Structure formats: C-alpha cells, structure tokens
Amino acid sequence: MLVVTRTPWTPDHIARVEEPRLPRQSRGGYVIEDVQRQLDRIAGLMRTGRPVPPISTAAFRRARFSEGYAPAAVHALLAHVAGWQREMDEQAREQADEVEQAAEAAPAADERKLNWTRQQQVWVREMLFARRTGGRAYAVDEVDDFLDRVLLAMAKGEPLPDVQTALFYSPRFGRGGYDAIAVDHFLDQLTRLRPAL
Known part of the structure; x- marks a missing residue:
C-alpha cells in the first residue's frame, strides 16, 4: 500500500540551504550563481514539503578568473541534503509499513467469530408465538424470515441483525x-442476548 506523505522539512533544514555558510576561493571554485540557483530550487522544494532529488554538481561551472564557492564545501552541503532526504524516506517507509501492518491486522480482528451457544440457537429456533388476527398481529412470513436471519448469523458467528x-x-x-x-417481547430479549466469551 502506497502512503503519500509530505516531507517534513524543518525550518533549520531550510535555513541551512537558504543561508549556506560556504567558503569562497579566489579561483577554480563553483560559479556562485549556479550554486545559488540550485540551492534556491532545493529551498523551494523544502518549503512546499516535497522531496529533494539527488543533486549533481556536474552542471556547476568553474570560476576560472573570479571568486567562487569552494567545491568541497558545496559537495558537503549537498551530501547533507541527500542524507536528510534518506532519513526522511526511511521514516516514511517505516510509517507506511506500520499503516500497512495495522490495515492487515484490522481484518484479522474483525474475522474473529462470535460464540453463540447451542442453547441460544435452540431458544431462537424453538420460539413459538401465539396466533391472533387483527391489528395486534405480525405477518408470519416476515417474522419467520427475521428469525431465519438471526439463526444464520448465529451459525456463522456473526453479529445478530439489528432488532431496531x-x-x-x-x-x-x-x-x-x-x-x-x-x-x-421476544425482540426485547434478543437485544439483551450476548455471545459466550
């Protein structure tokens, strides 16, 4: 089961990308604008809670005759970002596994059968009602159908049909x-009937 979650970047993560403490070197460093453009992109992803994909430094130009960011420091910062992302991916996987395990365990709990005793089933099966005519009577086939559903639920170990x-x-x-x-009166008694433990 796939669980899509936002990446919980903290203000500290974002601040370390938006305000990097990257040393500069007079020649041979990465062009500052190139690095800054990539860091702005990373910070934007973080602010919207999206994952940061692996970042390559291959596209960074070298500043031959002007000041640039020290490559080792840029590599270290990007390695930190990648490490943070791995940790969060692992946490998300663990949470997804927990959700999946809980979802798999829930049906197992629901599958436990109720233990309706033989005596309870016999009581329902052998219930006899007096007959009468007029407005104070219920149609026989409707009552019998309901009793059949009660007995079927008992036989399957399921909850009884809703008396209400x-x-x-x-x-x-x-x-x-x-x-x-x-x-x-029988229905009132049925609502108080409980399965055996």
Whole structure:
C-alpha cells in the first residue's frame, strides 16, 4: 500500500540551504550563481514539503578568473541534503509499513467469530408465538424470515441483525399472524442476548 506523505522539512533544514555558510576561493571554485540557483530550487522544494532529488554538481561551472564557492564545501552541503532526504524516506517507509501492518491486522480482528451457544440457537429456533388476527398481529412470513436471519448469523458467528430496524407488517385481511406483543417481547430479549466469551 502506497502512503503519500509530505516531507517534513524543518525550518533549520531550510535555513541551512537558504543561508549556506560556504567558503569562497579566489579561483577554480563553483560559479556562485549556479550554486545559488540550485540551492534556491532545493529551498523551494523544502518549503512546499516535497522531496529533494539527488543533486549533481556536474552542471556547476568553474570560476576560472573570479571568486567562487569552494567545491568541497558545496559537495558537503549537498551530501547533507541527500542524507536528510534518506532519513526522511526511511521514516516514511517505516510509517507506511506500520499503516500497512495495522490495515492487515484490522481484518484479522474483525474475522474473529462470535460464540453463540447451542442453547441460544435452540431458544431462537424453538420460539413459538401465539396466533391472533387483527391489528395486534405480525405477518408470519416476515417474522419467520427475521428469525431465519438471526439463526444464520448465529451459525456463522456473526453479529445478530439489528432488532431496531426490524419491521413487520400486519397480516393480510382475513389471515392470522403472530401475536405482536409476544414478538415484541421476544425482540426485547434478543437485544439483551450476548455471545459466550
């Protein structure tokens, strides 16, 4: 899994690039403008939290007849920048690994099955409701379907269906159904049912 993060350059990193303490030499050094242009580019990347790619000194011209930055000092500064970038890349990789490990571990925790006992399953399976007609009854097939979903969840070791969202309609005119008060009482008991540890 790829985690894209900003490179956390500190004000100290940026200051050391923007205000370099580079000694100068009278001849043979790197042209100051060339080095400064590259350092400005590096500082811009740092200020926006972007990574700094490896910097080559091959493009720096030598100042033959004028003052320039001492090459050894420029190389040392760029080596420091490269070292800082390596450290931050390593930290980012470690953080990405931690995130990936946490993501892999999370499903494992969710995969733990709940332990619904045989006694609990028998209680649901053998539940009998009194029959009645009229508005105080629930349609038999709807209640039975819900009980089937409860039993299936128990068999798979999953959480039970949400009782709060269970909706049962009255039976069709002229047909009997399950006593609504008895079913509601059963649902209240079901909400308090917990899996065995």
